[in-house]
Amino acid sequence: MSTETTPVNGPGARSAPRATTPQAAPGGSRAGGGGGRPRRVRRRGERSRAASIGLHATLLLAALIAVFPPFWLLVTSFKPKTDTFTRSLFSNFTLDNYDHVLNDTEFLTWFGNSVLIVVLTTVIGVLISATTGYALSRFRFPGMRPLMWTLLITQMFPMAVLIVPLYNLMSRYGLLNQPVALVITYLTIAVPFCAWMMKGFFDTIPVSIDESGRVDGLNPFGTFWRLIMPLARPGLAVTGFYTFVTAWAEVAYATAFMTGEQNLTLAGGLQTFVNQHTQDWHLMTAAAVLIAVPATLVFGYAQRHLQSGLTAGATKA
Numbered sequence: 001m002s003t004e005t006t007p008v009n010g011p012g013a014r015s016a017p018r019a020t021t022p023q024a025a026p027g028g029s030r031a032g033g034g035g036g037r038p039r040r041v042r043r044r045g046e047r048s049r050a051a052s053i054g055l056h057a058t059l060l061l062a063a064l065i066a067v068f069p070p071f072w073l074l075v076t077s078f079k080p081k082t083d084t085f086t087r088s089l090f091s092n093f094t095l096d097n098y099d100h101v102l103n104d105t106e107f108l109t110w111f112g113n114s115v116l117i118v119v120l121t122t123v124i125g126v127l128i129s130a131t132t133g134y135a136l137s138r139f140r141f142p143g144m145r146p147l148m149w150t151l152l153i154t155q156m157f158p159m160a161v162l163i164v165p166l167y168n169l170m171s172r173y174g175l176l177n178q179p180v181a182l183v184i185t186y187l188t189i190a191v192p193f194c195a196w197m198m199k200g201f202f203d204t205i206p207v208s209i210d211e212s213g214r215v216d217g218l219n220p221f222g223t224f225w226r227l228i229m230p231l232a233r234p235g236l237a238v239t240g241f242y243t244f245v246t247a248w249a250e251v252a253y254a255t256a257f258m259t260g261e262q263n264l265t266l267a268g269g270l271q272t273f274v275n276q277h278t279q280d281w282h283l284m285t286a287a288a289v290l291i292a293v294p295a296t297l298v299f300g301y302a303q304r305h306l307q308s309g310l311t312a313g314a315t316k317a
Contacts, residue, residue: 106269133195
């Protein structure tokens with residue numbers, strides 16, 4: 001960089017140096033620099049074009065893999081039995097499969113049994129999980145730590161290991177082929193996990209809200225019900241959705257504890273279409289689509305709370 005002096009008005013004034021920019025050299029390059037356009041420096045975390053294309057292609061492939069099974073299930077449900085395993089899409093479109101499932105089977109009975117069990121499990125499970133999580137978050141009492149360990153350890157056992165002991169208990173108390181058997185069983189699955197989830201969520205709610213409720217004369221349950229529960233809607237939505245899915249889609253206990261077509265749930269009823277004696281895949285796919293509709297509606301209703309509820313317990317306020 002060169003400097004030059006400029007005269008300053010006034011007698012005896014000294015000249016001050018002035019900075020000048022380098023002159024561009026012929027060919028478009030600056031003096032003292034290399035030729036060509038300056039190389040753009042990629043910012044930290046910025047992906048190249050090739051990396052971006054590869055990422056989007058991978059995500060698109062993963063999306064196609066995830067969507068293909070339910071899509072093909074839907075397509076197969078509109079095929080006749082002779083075209084079940086063909087690769088054609090809608091060459092012989094028919095609604096006979098749905099008509100047969102709804103009118104010639106016990107599907108509506110299975111649906112009613114499932115709705116009853118799911119509603120009872122969800123309501124009772126959410127209430128127990130919320131109260132347990134609130135107690136673990138706000139109070140200190142004898143046996144608190146063993147209770148927390150018990151809730152955690154119960155998640156370590158696979159469901160298949162518990163079928164035999166639970167079956168013996170249900171048989172001893174005459175609860176086989178009774179909806180209450182599945183309600184109790186599903187609660188043992190959902191409540192420990194949901195209680196831990198709700199504890200993490202309640203930890204993010206300031207304790208000052210509880211203190212303000214006590215100042216206003218509310219007892220602990222009144223504080224929980226009137227002040228904390230409205231703030232816990234995202235966590236309750238996640239808990240309710242998890243309990244719903246547990247009771248709606250469970251198969252092992254439903255087939256072990258319930259016998260006879262009048263007592264089956266939807267999960268157990270599906271096995272009547274494909275077993276060692278019959279292989280009616282076209283009817284099974286139609287029934288599976290009908291079963292998926294309520295779950296999709298529930299997920300669509302609860303999805304606005306799911307993201308905030310799942311991440312609410314990650315950090316403590």
